[in-house]
Amino acid sequence: MIETPLIILDGLFFAAAIYLMLSRSIVRILIGVALLGNAVNLLLFVAGRVTREVPPVIAGGDTLAATAANPLPQALILTAIVISFSFFAFLMVLGYRAWQALGTDDTTGMRFAEPEETAPPRMEY
DSSP states (O other): HHHHHHHHHHHHHHHHHHHTTTBBBBBHHHHHHHHHHHHHHHHHHHHHOOSSOOOSOOSSSSSSTTTTOHHHHHHHHHHHHHHHHHHHHHHHHHHHHHHHHSOOBHHHHHHHSSOOOOOOOOOOO
């Protein structure tokens, strides 16, 4: 019952991320990549069951209760948050450096700012 609003929110995250990543601005593309990472994390979280009734603790038996939340997706999400933050920081620096070098954050303008192609050197054997 509690998963339904989270699934709808996750769909909105994916839609917004794809919309932003199809943009021509590097900043919007970077925000879309960060939003996509959050959408994937939320998808993993919802797939692992969201429940408050039974904690994911093995008390007396050998297995986890059937109504308990799965702790593995939660551990994967914690790892993915750290990795996606470092990846996003790297992409921000890369985008800033490209803006410094080319003077634009528009991908089309970046393509036009590249040096003209020259003929490859002749190879004489």
